[in-house]
Amino acid sequence: MTALLTMSSISGGYGDADILHDLSMEVGAREIVAIIGPNGAGKSTAMKSIFGLLTIRSGTIVVDGTDITGWAPSRIVRSGICYVPQVANVFYDMTVHENFEMGAFLRNGDYSDALERVYEMFPDMKAKQKALAGSLSGGQRQMVAIGRALMLDPKVLLLDEPTAGLSPKYMEQIFQTCRDIRNTGVALVLVEQHAKQALRFADRGYVLAAGRNRCDGTGVDLLNNRFIAEMFLGA
Known part of the structure; x- marks a missing residue:
């Protein structure tokens, strides 16, 4: 896989407090990546770090070969990344x-x-x-x-909890919309509390805990991982 978006060893947060610790992720072109984990794991913070909404103390964020670490959100939008908050x-x-x-x-x-x-x-x-x-x-x-x-x-679309509070009908519709967007050539990164549903349709997923990488793999592999299922999916 050729990475369109790469986060390498990101540590940072708000003010003097680090929420992310040595976090790394990759997103390929035409790929849907889900970020899951318990409340307070740093999922939304990881997404905000990509969009320049917090202080990055170490590590790099690269989009399509360009290092955007420390850029202002207005400049990041022009680089091809769009962010939809919850x-x-x-x-x-x-x-x-x-x-x-x-x-x-x-x-x-x-x-x-x-x-x-x-x-x-x-x-x-x-x-x-x-x-x-x-x-x-x-x-x-x-x-x-x-x-x-x-x-x-955009080249990359960031979605923070896109199905929060929605009925099952609209939840499935949003997931199908994400597939349709991916098929137009846009990569998607989404934070989701509905972990099982997200992993069923995502190409790959990252499991975060306490602001750190806990596990990653294809959506299917994570769904079938007994440890992940017991700890994070309510199985």
């Missing part, structure tokens, strides 16, 4: 269409092709394009948030 990820008082237009703020020139692709990816949102994002269900808002990120044609 909460506050849409503009509630803007329409669906306006939210998508906001996603194109860094694009130069016409973005109609990108908008058309997003509406093809989320046909239900095309029917609701004039609705305020705040009036939508949780699953629909998540689609708007992901669609807005896709307006920038």
